[in-house]
Amino acid sequence: MDDQLDLGPAYAPSAASPPAAPLPSVVAPYERVVMFSFPVGVVVGLVVGSVEYLRFAYALSFFDPDKLLPYFTGIAVLRVIGPSSAMIAASITAVLVLHRAGRRASGPIEIDHARVLLVLAALPHLTVVTMPFCVLGALLVWLARTAGAVTVFLKAMLDVGVIWTHFAFGLAFTALCGLWLTYLLRIGANWLTTKKHGLALKLFVAFASLAIPNAVLRAVLSLVDPV
Template identity: 65%
Template sequence: MDDKLDLGQAYAPPVASPPAAPLPGVVSPYDKIVRFSFPVGAAVGLVMGSVDYLRSAYALSFFHAQKSTPGILCVALLRGWGAACAVLAASLTAVILLHRAGRRASGPIKVDHARVYLVLATLPLLSVFTAPFCLLGALLLWLAEPAGTTSEFLASLSDFVRRADFKYLPANGALVGLWLTCLLRIGANWLTTKKHGLALKLFVAYAALAIPNALLRAIFSIVDPV
């Protein structure tokens, strides 16, 4: 019969719809980045202070002016590379934490930038916090020399450092903090991807910081040379 129902078609199982794409998880890493940046900053300060002391002492040895190394190093620290150590510590912390968050996630994740300005607010303080550890690294190498004493180290600081030099450290910290905040807004989600390794992410972060830091030091050397 023409009006006979095709029971095979009537009771055919429904076609399964494709599974929905998983929604990205949301992470807010900035509180943790700020918290861990301080111990990382202490370690970076010790290392960079030691390295810069060796470099400066070697250069000044050609002029028999090794006794001036602590003072010259401290002026350079306050005017330039002290803030650079702080932003290096914060960027290392951010890259590692965001990379680990991406590796641990079972699916895609999205970074919540609501508290990214904590980084901007913290960098001036982090610069001030890191600077004594830079000097401590230099002092330890100074004391390792046969004629090096703490009193001579402090005397060299007082001979070269002026009160106006201290304003540069938090000011530079604020500038590099603004730059790092912008970089995190732009690249934080890329740092959580699983496509690239930690080494590449660290290299990209270092390159993004090194270029503007060099420009910043050049500007300050022209505006107010030592």
């Protein structure tokens, strides 16, 4: 008879509580982005410097390339190639770091953007690293093609009358690129950590989102300083 007694809700067995939702993993990736951007910038600088030198070599092949190539290479490195290499290195590193963080997470991810401005602050220093390696990449190709001397290349490249103007132009270009890159990381970090898309698509979207403003900035700054 005991099993037929109604003891009331106070004595009813407790219902099983629903499983708790997993807490989001808080990721602060920007310190790692800055740290790994510098070795990536070395590689990017070497590759981009070599490619740009070959492009100039083809364009100037009908003139006097031994004298003109180092000069135009130096201008391009100071004005565009060095800052662009820094931006490419930082963006590639950011995509890889955020993509890997998303792949490793077992649940949702929450990005801590408290130090996102580290990327903006590090970009001028990264540009100072990529510039000499761009020159080194061009120099190695020049030595392989012409068997010339290092001093001849550097002397032809360094025109004291214009070098500081082009360097200031490059720093302005770096600042504008850094603002855009930091803004993109701020709004697109959660998309880069998702598992729905592969790394190739993320790298392509990152390249497109940087290449278009890069071309616009180059056009605008060329109008401001056409030298």
